[in-house]
Amino acid sequence: xxxxxxxxxxxxxxxxxxxxxxxxxxxxxxxxxxxxxxxxxxxxxxxxxxxxxxxxxxxxxxxxxxxxxxxxxxxxxxxxxxxxxxxxxxxxxxxxxxxxxxxxxxxxxxxxxxxxxxxxxxxxxxxxxxxxxxxxxxxxxxxxxxxxxxxxxxxxxxxxxxxxxxxxxxxxxxxxxxxxxxxxxxxxxxxxxxxxxxxxxxxxxxxxxxxxxxxxxxxxxxxxxxxxxxxxxxxxxxxxxxxxxxxxxxx
Amino acid sequence: xxxxxxxxxxxxxxxxxxxxxxxxxxxxxxxxxxxxxxxxxxxxxxxxxxxxxxxxxxxxxxxxxxxxxxxxxxxxxxxxxxxxxxxxxxxxxxxxxxxxxxxxxxxxxxxxxxxxxxxxxxxxxxxxxxxxxxxxxxxxxxxxxxxxxxxxxxxxxxxxxxxxxxxxxxxxxxxxxxxxxxxxxxxxxxxxxxxxxxxxxxxxxxxxxxxxxxxxxxxxxxxxxxxxxxxxxxxxxxxxxxxxxxxxxxxxxxxxxxxxxxxxxxxxxxxxxxxxxxxxxxxxxxxxxxxxx
Numbered sequence: 348x349x350x351x352x353x354x355x356x357x358x359x360x361x362x363x364x365x366x367x368x369x370x371x372x373x374x375x376x377x378x379x380x381x382x383x384x385x386x387x388x389x390x391x392x393x394x395x396x397x398x399x400x401x402x403x404x405x406x407x408x409x410x411x412x413x414x415x416x417x418x419x420x421x422x423x424x425x426x427x428x429x430x431x432x433x434x435x436x437x438x439x440x441x442x443x444x445x446x447x448x449x450x451x452x453x454x455x456x457x458x459x460x461x462x463x464x465x466x467x468x469x470x471x472x473x474x475x476x477x478x479x480x481x482x483x484x485x486x487x488x489x490x491x492x493x494x495x496x497x498x499x500x501x502x503x504x505x506x507x508x509x510x511x512x513x514x515x516x517x518x519x520x521x522x523x524x525x526x527x528x529x530x531x532x533x534x535x536x537x538x539x540x541x542x543x544x545x546x547x548x549x550x551x552x553x554x555x556x557x558x559x560x561x562x563x564x565x566x567x568x569x570x571x572x573x574x575x576x577x578x579x580x581x582x583x584x585x586x587x588x589x590x591x592x593x594x595x596x597x598x
Numbered sequence: 599x600x601x602x603x604x605x606x607x608x609x610x611x612x613x614x615x616x617x618x619x620x621x622x623x624x625x626x627x628x629x630x631x632x633x634x635x636x637x638x639x640x641x642x643x644x645x646x647x648x649x650x651x652x653x654x655x656x657x658x659x660x661x662x663x664x665x666x667x668x669x670x671x672x673x674x675x676x677x678x679x680x681x682x683x684x685x686x687x688x689x690x691x692x693x694x695x696x697x698x699x700x701x702x703x704x705x706x707x708x709x710x711x712x713x714x715x716x717x718x719x720x721x722x723x724x725x726x727x728x729x730x731x732x733x734x735x736x737x738x739x740x741x742x743x744x745x746x747x748x749x750x751x752x753x754x755x756x757x758x759x760x761x762x763x764x765x766x767x768x769x770x771x772x773x774x775x776x777x778x779x780x781x782x783x784x785x786x787x788x789x790x791x792x793x794x795x796x797x798x799x800x801x802x803x804x805x806x807x808x809x810x811x812x813x814x815x816x817x818x819x820x821x822x823x824x825x826x827x828x829x830x831x832x833x834x835x836x837x838x839x840x841x842x843x844x845x846x847x848x849x850x851x852x853x854x855x856x857x858x859x860x861x862x863x864x865x866x867x868x869x870x871x872x873x874x875x876x877x878x879x880x881x882x883x884x885x886x887x888x889x890x891x
Contacts, residue, residue: 353706357692364694427690432749435656435684435759437707439674597658 358450402556409492490577497584600670608664639799642809683750739766837865
């Protein structure tokens with residue numbers, strides 16, 4: 348564990364020294380500040396509008412962060428041969444993946460929490476109270492971000508960075524669909540599509556922007572179960588990613 | 599755990615190609631061993647399969663068949679990782695880091711308790727004194743090689759695996775690298791040195807394996823490889839001559855006995871008869887020629 352944590356620290360430092368994270372963070376914060384400037388066109392309450400679009404923007408931001416931070420880590424390590432001395436001597440492949448994931452997850456969490464603070468600041472600037480459930484929603488958003496990060500790592504072991512982004516986006520869209528929406532994609536094979544939907548992640552459990560924006564109370568147990576689901580699926584994705592990584596030759 | 603640091607047995611790595619193209623045997627049934635405290639030179643032209651073999655030994659590539667074991671264990675075994683140092687060919691590192699940061703991180707990952715003073719000494723040993731806190735971004739190829747060597751030496755490894763370690767170095771730095779190799783051998787470490795710099799191998803290695811197109815074409819102690827079985831050298835004195843008059847001549851082995859008899863019959867005195875030595879370059883080119891022919 349000590350080895351993995353040390354490598355996570357190295358990953359963390361390395362990511363913080365690259366410009367990518369700051370670029371994505373600026374885009375997210377600019378988008379959030381833009382939401383505060385858009386007229387609500389009669390939507391009931393400007394605060395509802397800001398929270399609704401703000402949380403949606405943060406969800407997209409979580410995906411951008413996952414892609415921006417992780418899609419290039421392994422291909423870059425392989426291309427620049429930095430992976431060779433690491434994997435040859437001090438690290439096992441599990442420790443490499445664990446360290447890289449942990450480092451990226453910490454950077455992503457910090458960026459997302461900073462973005463949530465930005466959303467809270469925009470609400471405050473406009474004179475609105477921060478919804479009570481925004482804090483647990485932020486943590487759920489972080490879990491969703493970690494799940495997406497695991498997905499990006501999984502794809503990065505068998506595809507190129509330009510293909511990683513559309514594949515992650517595709518999974519992001521598909522996993523937001525309801526069973527009915529998913530079955531309607533291939534209506535001729537409803538049984539197969541239902542089974543497939545069952546296996547694919549249900550990222551719709553993280554989508555709680557509507558109740559929060561409209562001030563409906565979300566039970567605490569929901570947050571806990573959704574977080575547990577997200578973390579379990581993240582662990583599953585990382586296990587699959589590791590299984591793929593272990594079969595890969597480092598030419 | 600076995601005593602032998604490295605045992606490569608019938609190692610084969612084949613790259614399959616798609617669309618009915620022929621498979622490519624990068625390494626083909628290669629076997630050799632490295633004993634404790636010896637330096638084994640691993641020679642071959644570009645594309646001979648040296649780096650592929652090293653990557654199989656380190657567990658970076660999975661062999662198609664055969665095996666590579668270190669002290670009798672799989673390369674991925676943590677007990678093995680703790681005992682080896684690896685100097686890769688053309689190493690590259692996170693260039694926003696400094697050598698000290700890197701050494702600290704590697705020490706931490708290896709569970710070593712290394713203080714900054716020890717790390718500075720290590721950097722000085724490989725010729726990076728004064729560069730401890732400079733970003734690797736500004737380092738030349740040779741300086742990256744030096745850092746690579748420092749990282750490999752950090753854990754005082756029992757086996758050093760070096761892949762073209764002096765490729766980007768100037769002659770002085772090459773000499774420094776060679777000295778470090780000899781120091782490490784004197785400490786008891788075994789060294790597996792892949793190189794196509796024949797002079798380097800000739801200077802430091804105890805044994806050599808020559809690879810060509812993925813196959814082993816020669817193996818042996820350097821003295822045996824360099825010995826020319828077809829030619830012998832005779833050192834003799836002419837009749838009544840003193841040691842200042844000694845004569846050295848090289849003869850074909852087939853005519854060796856006749857020549858010795860002739861010298862004796864003429865009253866001369868044979869001082870020494872030994873196989874004539876070739877240069878490693880001659881051995882290497884002959885191995886390549888034989889393989890290609």
